[in-house]
Amino acid sequence: MTAAKLRNIGPKSAAWLRQVGLRSHEDLAAVGSVEAFMRVKRAGFRPSLNLLYALEGALLDCHWQQLPDDRRGELLQAYDAATALLPPPRGRPAAGPVTTTQMQDEDDAPSPSLFDSPDETGQD
DSSP states (O other), X not given: OOTTTSTTOOHHHHHHHHHXXXXXXXXXXXXXXXXXXXXXXXXXXXXXXXXXXXXXXXXXXXXXXXXXXXXXHHHHHHHHHHHHTSOOOTTSOOOOOOOOOOOOOTTTSOOOOSSOOOOTTSOO
């Protein structure tokens, strides 16, 4: 599989796909974009979600950035479902839930000082 054969797929991605047994458009179409992405991840490579979108774009013959937002959401849900079925990594506990950190608004945060203020004794 080369970039000339599949849209959105560069040489590195094509090499990953070949190494997981996906060598043609027909192979990719048979397993689908999510399963192809999961095979690449399970093989130990570290693809970004852009590969998932690129694979879907290759199947739909469109640029990966032109995928509709609702389709991207469907792909993410399918990826999350497939990831949940994976066993935890050997020798390590399963990852905990992801948490979100809320940042303070700039208006609420104390303003930073460029210089340290002298201590209370009046010494620097």
